[in-house]
Every structure is written in C-alpha cells, then in structure tokens.
Amino acid sequence: MTTTISPLIAGNWKMNGLRGSLDELTALAGMLTTGEAPRALVVICPPATILSEVVHQGATAGILAGGQDCHTESHGAHTGDISAGMLADAGAQYVIVGHSERRADHGETDAQVCAKAEAAIGAGLKPIICVGETESQRDSGDAENVVAAQLAGSIPEAASQHEVIIAYEPIWAIGTGRTPTIEDISSMHAAIREKLTARFAEKGPSIRILYGGSLKPQNAREILAVENVNGGLVGGASLLAKDFYTIISAV
Numbered sequence: 119m120t121t122t123i124s125p126l127i128a129g130n131w132k133m134n135g136l137r138g139s140l141d142e143l144t145a146l147a148g149m150l151t152t153g154e155a156p157r158a159l160v161v162i163c164p165p166a167t168i169l170s171e172v173v174h175q176g177a178t179a180g181i182l183a184g185g186q187d188c189h190t191e192s193h194g195a196h197t198g199d200i201s202a203g204m205l206a207d208a209g210a211q212y213v214i215v216g217h218s219e220r221r222a223d224h225g226e227t228d229a230q231v232c233a234k235a236e237a238a239i240g241a242g243l244k245p246i247i248c249v250g251e252t253e254s255q256r257d258s259g260d261a262e263n264v265v266a267a268q269l270a271g272s273i274p275e276a277a278s279q280h281e282v283i284i285a286y287e288p289i290w291a292i293g294t295g296r297t298p299t300i301e302d303i304s305s306m307h308a309a310i311r312e313k314l315t316a317r318f319a320e321k322g323p324s325i326r327i328l329y330g331g332s333l334k335p336q337n338a339r340e341i342l343a344v345e346n347v348n349g350g351l352v353g354g355a356s357l358l359a360k361d362f363y364t365i366i367s368a369v
C-alpha cells in the first residue's frame with residue numbers, strides 16, 4: 119500500500135540573518151498569501167535571535183518556525199546553548215539536529231544527535247534529523263552504508279510514537295552547487311525508506327525524507343518529483359524569498 123506524505127520544505131538560514139532579513143520573510147509571506155496555496159508545509163529555521171519574529175510574522179502566511187540545533191539537556195550550565203524547551207517556548211515547532219556542519223564543527227556523534235532528537239521530542243518539537251555521506255565515502259561506494267549507520271544511531275526509539283523527519287544531505291552537495299544524479303537521489307531515498315520501514319514497521323512509510331544540498335529553483339522540480347523525496351531542506355536558496363517561493367511552488 120502506498121502512503122501519501124504531505125511534503126515539507128524547510129529553509130535553514132544557518133548563521134545568516136539580522137533583523138533586515140525579516141524583509142525577505144515579509145516578502146515570502148506576501149507571495150504565499152497572494153499566490154496559489156502552497157502544496158507543502160513551509161518551515162523556516164532562522165538564527166535563534168530572530169526566531170520569535172519569524173514565529174509571529176510567519177503565522178499570517180502559515181509559515182512554521184524551527185530551531186537549527188538544541189542541547190541534549192533541558193536546562194543547566196551550558197553557556198551559549200539553547201534547549202529544545204526554549205525553542206518550543208519561543209514558538210518553534212521543529213528543530214534541525216545532526217546537521218553535517220554541526221557534526222563537523224562540533225564533533226557531534228550519532229549518539230549525541232539521537233539524544234538531541236529525543237530532547238526535541240520531549241519538548242514537543244519535531245526533529246529534522248540530518249544524515250549524509252562525504253564525497254570520498256560516495257566515491258568509495260560506501261554512501262548507503264554510512265547513511266544506514268547514521269540512521270541507526272541518530273534516530274531515537276521514540277520515533278515509533280512521535281513525528282520525526284529525516285533529511286538526506288550529501289555533504290559534498292551542501293553549498294557547492296553540485297547535486298547527486300536523480301538516480302543516486304532516488305536510490306538513496308529508497309534505501310532510507312527501506313531502513314525506516316524495517317525499523318519502525320507501519321510508521322516507516324509515513325516518515326518524511328527531505329533532500330538537501332544545493333536545492334535551487336533550477337533543479338527543485340526534478341528533485342522534488344523523485345519517489346520518496348518528501349520535500350527539501352534548503353540552505354542558500356532559502357535566503358531570498360523569490361528563490362525559496364519558486365522551490366516551494368515546485369512541489
């Protein structure tokens with residue numbers, strides 16, 4: 119039986135965005151409210167400093183907000199960190215965990231990513247759990263094994279009862295303008311679906327699997343049409359309302 123999954127397009131603003139960026143949010147909200155109703159859920163994950171503005175300004179256009187990371191603990195002496203509960207308190211509904219930039223810059227392990235996803239679920243957020251291989255892992259034919267191991271280690275058991283989202287982001291495609299072939303995207307997403315279904319039984323077919331990595335207005339239509347691609351996690355192209363709207367409209 120085929121499960122229908124409503125697509126989701128999330129914009130990850132990363133460490134980009136001052137108050138001025140909210141003009142782009144206003145522009146996006148305008149496009150979403152005056153244009154054809156989007157066929158995807160739209161989420162923006164801005165820097166935490168402007169999260170509550172995104173929550174409030176986005177609400178009129180149905181734009182949901184998410185954090186870019188959270189701590190494994192709910193509170194405590196962790197200077198500079200932010201908990202899942204704090205993100206929820208600010209109005210976020212989603213949080214990205216295990217982005218490759220955090221895995222690389224902060225040495226995050228699958229176990230930590232799993233604990234963050236668990237903390238997110240505990241706070242009532244939907245974690246967007248990122249996985250993806252390096253270029254050398256792909257070149258040596260290890261991509262599917264690497265991603266399978268990340269999935270096994272990064273998704274908490276609580277995913278059988280709560281909503282989680284997987285984002286497949288080949289690291290070498292992030293911010294580079296390069297993307298895997300459609301065949302490679304298709305086979306990786308099928309492999310991820312198989313793993314999810316093997317582990318979470320009837321829940322597996324309904325878990326969204328996003329594609330991320332140089333998703334642009336020019337390639338969105340083709341990539342988002344691939345089976346088992348249930349939306350996208352967009353970096354650079356989410357910073358400009360016009361580009362992000364084009365990607366949303368490509369669903």
Ligand SMILES: O=C[C@H](O)COP(=O)(O)O
Binds near residue numbers: 291295351353354
């Ligand atoms: O979180 C988003 C991804 O890292 C993709 O970034 P990008 O669209 O700039 O390649």
